[in-house]
Amino acid sequence: MPIPNERPGRPARIGLPRRFHILTFGCQMNAYDSGRLGDLLRFEGWAEAAALEDADFIFLNTCSIREKAEKRVIARLRSILPLKKGKPSLVVGVGGCVAEQEGRALLGLFPQLDIVAGPRRISEIPSLLRPNSDRQFPVVLSGDAQEGGPGDVPGLPPVPPRVLRQTGPTAFLTIMEGCDNHCAYCVVPRLRGPERSRDPADVLREAAGLVARGAVEITLLGQNVNSYRPRGSDGMGPGIPFVRLIKAMASALDVRRLRFTTSHPRDFPPELTRLFAEESVLAPHVHLPLQSGSDRTLWAMGRGYSYKEYLAVLKGLREANEGIAVSTDIIVGFPGESEEDFDLTLKAMEEIRFDSAFCFRYSDRPGTRAQAMPWKVPEADKASRLQRLIALQKEIGAGINRGLLGTVQEVLVEGRGREPGQLSGRTGGNKIVNFQGPDRYLGDFASVRILRTGPVSLLGGLPGGREGA
Numbered sequence: 001m002p003i004p005n006e007r008p009g010r011p012a013r014i015g016l017p018r019r020f021h022i023l024t025f026g027c028q029m030n031a032y033d034s035g036r037l038g039d040l041l042r043f044e045g046w047a048e049a050a051a052l053e054d055a056d057f058i059f060l061n062t063c064s065i066r067e068k069a070e071k072r073v074i075a076r077l078r079s080i081l082p083l084k085k086g087k088p089s090l091v092v093g094v095g096g097c098v099a100e101q102e103g104r105a106l107l108g109l110f111p112q113l114d115i116v117a118g119p120r121r122i123s124e125i126p127s128l129l130r131p132n133s134d135r136q137f138p139v140v141l142s143g144d145a146q147e148g149g150p151g152d153v154p155g156l157p158p159v160p161p162r163v164l165r166q167t168g169p170t171a172f173l174t175i176m177e178g179c180d181n182h183c184a185y186c187v188v189p190r191l192r193g194p195e196r197s198r199d200p201a202d203v204l205r206e207a208a209g210l211v212a213r214g215a216v217e218i219t220l221l222g223q224n225v226n227s228y229r230p231r232g233s234d235g236m237g238p239g240i241p242f243v244r245l246i247k248a249m250a251s252a253l254d255v256r257r258l259r260f261t262t263s264h265p266r267d268f269p270p271e272l273t274r275l276f277a278e279e280s281v282l283a284p285h286v287h288l289p290l291q292s293g294s295d296r297t298l299w300a301m302g303r304g305y306s307y308k309e310y311l312a313v314l315k316g317l318r319e320a321n322e323g324i325a326v327s328t329d330i331i332v333g334f335p336g337e338s339e340e341d342f343d344l345t346l347k348a349m350e351e352i353r354f355d356s357a358f359c360f361r362y363s364d365r366p367g368t369r370a371q372a373m374p375w376k377v378p379e380a381d382k383a384s385r386l387q388r389l390i391a392l393q394k395e396i397g398a399g400i401n402r403g404l405l406g407t408v409q410e411v412l413v414e415g416r417g418r419e420p421g422q423l424s425g426r427t428g429g430n431k432i433v434n435f436q437g438p439d440r441y442l443g444d445f446a447s448v449r450i451l452r453t454g455p456v457s458l459l460g461g462l463p464g465g466r467e468g469a
Helices: 029-043 065-079 096-102 105-109 122-128 186-193 200-212 241-252 272-277 295-301 307-320 339-352 379-402
Strands: 020-024 057-062 092-096 115-117 139-141 170-174 217-221 257-261 285-287 325-332 356-362 409-416 423-426 430-436 447-454 459-460
Touching: 020 029, 020 105, 029 057, 029 122, 029 170, 029 217, 057 065, 057 096, 065 092, 092 096, 092 122, 096 105, 096 115, 096 186, 115 122, 170 200, 200 217, 200 241, 217 241, 241 257, 241 272, 272 307, 295 339, 307 339, 325 339, 325 379, 339 379, 379 447, 409 430, 409 459, 430 447
Parallel strands: 020 057, 057 092, 092 115, 115 139, 170 217, 217 257, 285 325, 325 356, 430 459
Antiparallel strands: 409 423, 409 447, 423 430, 447 459
């Protein structure tokens, strides 16, 4: 239920035409939610505004998984809210994890805000904005929608196909929400709730719609995507529901690539590992967060696996597909992490040789177990460790990429590069490739020879074409 206003409300004053602008921060699930919210608004007769200044409704879909992301949102709000002075009818809303975490406190910081909606309530926003709505702002929505059941995925309802936007060659598809792992540093279980999985028939219908609108690569999303288990999953037949879902999508859809993220090492059974050998449509890349190479730190984090157990999962993946690319997440400076613990993480990076790694400094997040832990690592030590970790990963990434020099890679061209005449896309292993080529490859696959390599991206050319991509 909406939290009652503590001050006189402001009526909605949106007329016609109605134009919206959505700013998305954080994870791919937020990008998915933002896209679906845009579809719902289009169904209500809205059009998308190219610029903030042209919008009648501005929505910030936010992330609070890390302190830096939250600060970015606050800074952006400070720059947007003054627009209301020149346009009193402008409605500004904040959604996502910052909205769920801060709730009414955001109105204390920003009294001009109109809507604060947690990630499980953003589907209610279009009804708040209807011209005949008697709703008064501000409105704060948090927790689960009243009509939701314990096994329902909150999120966004279906939208008639006629108002759905074109997807482009790549598309995200959320198949489950929430998390049951309760890692010591993570706010996701509190902000997005327990794990809830979508019905497989709904997933397949939406995936088919994405393909019909131009998607040739679909990425399945979930906070812990490989723990997908819909209610009544026994009806999917024997075996692991997530494995069966991938097999069903591979056989039913005219799609060239499937990906999924994010995976928890504890929930990576051999049946899922074997799919990387059995299903050619499954891209040879997996994102598998390690977080630390120290068992002591992993235990304190509540990750539920040891370094040895993580290596066993990785070994199985590389046996199933020798060329599989592996990316990861690493946190440095977790409370109590010693130099010896950090050295174990460096050694793990050297042993495993990740293709890429997202490396972060630990920061306290409200309501987590780690926030109350003693033995906080000094900021200077965290900064030093992060620099050393990033430098090592750049060296490793550059070495792995050098091994691709002269090979021909199948690249899905997603858009234009920075240089004139340059196109940009990704390999099956999720490596960025820039090359010179005609626009006819946009949204399609191109065979590209790798001519130069770096720590992160690759430079290529069409076989038989000129170099200098």
